[in-house]
Amino acid sequence: MAKRKLVELAHARSGDKGDTSNVGIIALKPEYYPILVKEVTAERVKEHFKGVCLGKVERFELPNLGALNFLLHEALDGGGTFALKADPQGKTYSSALLRMEIDVD
Amino acid sequence: MIRIANGQGFWGDSLEAPVEQVRRGPIDYLTLDYLAEITMSIMQKQRSRDPKAGYARDFVDMIARVLPDLVERRIRVIANAGGVNPAACRDAILEIAKRQGIHVKVATVTGDDIMGRLDDYIARGVALKNMETGEPLSKIRSKVQSANVYFGAFPVAEALGHGAQIVITGRVTDTGLALAPMIHEYGWKLDDWDKLSAGTIAGHSIECGAQSTGGNCQVDWETxxxxxxxxxxxIEAEPDGSFVITKHAGTGGRVSVASVKEQLLYEMGDPREYITPDCVADFTTIHLEQCGPDRVRFSGIKGRPATPFYKVSISYSAGYKAIGGLVYAWPDAYKKAKAADRILRQRLDRLGLKFDEIRTEFVGANACHGIAAGEPSPEVEPQLAEVMLRVGVRSSNKEAVTRFTKELAPLALNGPPVVTGFGSGRPSVDEIIAYWPALIPKTEVAPEVSIWQNEN
Structure with missing residues (x-):
């Protein structure tokens, strides 16, 4: 078992809908997808964004794209024009999630 | 096969992109997305000052540049550039055509602006509840600044059926702009759910401009x-719903499975339920394949019936905000920025100013990623070359926000040392235009398609 940063296994893009941020991560190789499914759970993502994401985290699987999509509710300080954040649309949350360390066999 | 190009990912995107799409290779349709959620309220304000304003002026300037090319190459244009004043946008286009001595047929798709009917809806029990909070619109009715229904592709396809060379719409979905030519050319029906979903996903894959052709792409970005x-x-669209996404030969960027996947995931909710006025598209059915250099083929897409609702985009006034900053330099830049933040907050307290929120971020330390980045290590922290203190406040009290903007600059002389404001002056006080998403039964609104032409 070795620790690896998610950035070595996946790429990502994030966007917004109101106060919800979506973070999609995509396996860089097909064999990495099952690792993402196993390791990058909604609970772990919630913990990773503790204090940033104040609501629940939902996870959706897209096996056809080797991708997972996360919805981070209440993660954008009200969102859009309301937020005082430097990144009110969560555009940089994509690489923020790729900082996560996961266990790989 | 028909070629549908995107020339604009948002209002403020490259002015050259649509011109290049027209001139650097073959396309049949040019689609342009100008409307973000916030845009309608800005345009509403412009129209209240000038009855001939309230649409995307960039679009008119662009048409003035390329109209002869459009006619010569028989390219048809679809744009939601009409904003809250499609008629004025249409008149501006017809005027340009007249001046250039070119005959042109222009269509408008309207009926999306329901601002004048809100009280009637509320009185009849159409509550326009906020989709996120469940609250009825009556709660903020007096603060509403704009209200527009998102129409889909079918009224645009109808306009194309009438022979329009330029279709100007109000609030039509981004995806509908690209789906409409497929409906028009291939005769897709209202219940061709798989094909409508394929065309919708085609629209989503190009709606953000270069974000699917190598822009903002993380994989091998330097190469x-x-x-x-x-x-x-x-998009090179086929009658069966399959399509290829590509770009003109000789242009920069990269169309790869990786670049396309990133765009597909952008602003994604539940991937099995991508809801538009036209259908419910299922992103888990997409099959992608690199079928040549800078060419990615989509196939296998399935979808389900549309819902009985349109989405409504309502904007309303929600108080004031101001955001400002100061930059602290080495040594101990982060420590100084934090000290300045404490001092600033003490002064705001002493002035008795109340805010709904005061938010501090330290740009250069961890402003973007917050806790995911963590604090700079004890070795790195004192050595940071500079850290920007960025403070924002929000309040319904405009005076409090205005007073805040006058408390930052003094810190340059009466706070921690080695600081610059980068000469940006006092921050501006901005009215917050917030967004209220709601649903309305499709039976309550109807799109209107009308055709106009100049006399040349």
Whole structure:
């Protein structure tokens, strides 16, 4: 078992809908997808964004794209024009999630 | 096969992109997305000052540049540039055509603006509840600044059926702009759910301009060729719903499975339920394949019936905000920025100013990623070359927000040392225009298609 940063296994893009941020991560190789499914759970993502994401985290699987999509509710300080954040649309949350360390066999 | 190009990912995107799409290779349709959620309220304000304003002026300037090319190459244009005043946008286009001695047929798709009917809806029990909070619109009715229904592709396809060369719409979905030519050319029906979903996903894959052709792409980003001349996306759509996404030969950027997947995931909710006025598309059915250099083929897409609702985009006034900053330099830049933040807050307290929120971020330390980045290590922290203290406040009290903007600059002389404001002056006080998403039964509104032409 070795620790690896998610950035070595996946790429990502994030966007917004109101106060919800979506973070999609995509396996860089097909064999990495099952690792993402196993390791990058909604609970772990919630913990990773503790204090940033104040609501629940939902996870959706897209096996056809080797991708997972996360919805981070209440993660954008009200969102859009309301937020005082430097990144009110969560555009940089994509690489923020790729900082996560996961266990790989 | 028909070629549908995107020349604009948002209001404020490259002015050259649509011109390049027209001139650097073959396309049949040019689609342009100008409307973000916030845009309608800005345009509403412009129209209240000038009855001939309230649409995307960039679009008119662009048409003035390329109208002869459009006619010569028989390219048809679809744009939601009409904003809250499609009629004024249409008149501006017809005026340009007249001046250039070109005969042109222009269609408008309207009926999306329901601002004048809100009280009637509320009185009849159409509550326009906020989709996120469940609260009825009556709660903020007096603060509403704009209200527009998102129409889909079918009224645009109808306009194309009438022979329009330029279709100007109000609030039509981004995806509908690209789906409409497929409906028009291939005769897709209202219940061809799989094909409508395929066309919707085609629309989603190009709606953000170069974000699917190598822009903002994380995979091997340094090797993506010639982003200075990045090609914007083009769909080659087939009658069966399959399509290829590509870009003009000789342009920069890269169309790869990786670049396309990133765009597909952008602003994604539940991937099995991508809801538009036209259908419910299922992103888990997409099959992608690199079928040549800068060419990615989509196939296998399935979808389900549309819902009985349109989405409504309502904007309303929600108080005031101001955001300002000061930059602290080495040594101990982070420590100084934090000290300045404490001092600033003490002064705001002493002035008795109340805010709904005061938010501090330290740009250069961890402003973007917050806790995911963590604090700079004890070795790194004192050595940071500079850290920007960025403070924002929000309140319904405009005076409090205005007073805040006058408390930052003094810190340059009466706070921690080695600081610059980068000469940006006092921050501006901005009215917050917030967004209220709601649903309305489709039976309550009807799109209107009308055709106009100049006399040349």
């Amino acid at each position: 993506i060729p010639n982003l200075a001349d990045v090609g914007y996306p083009i």
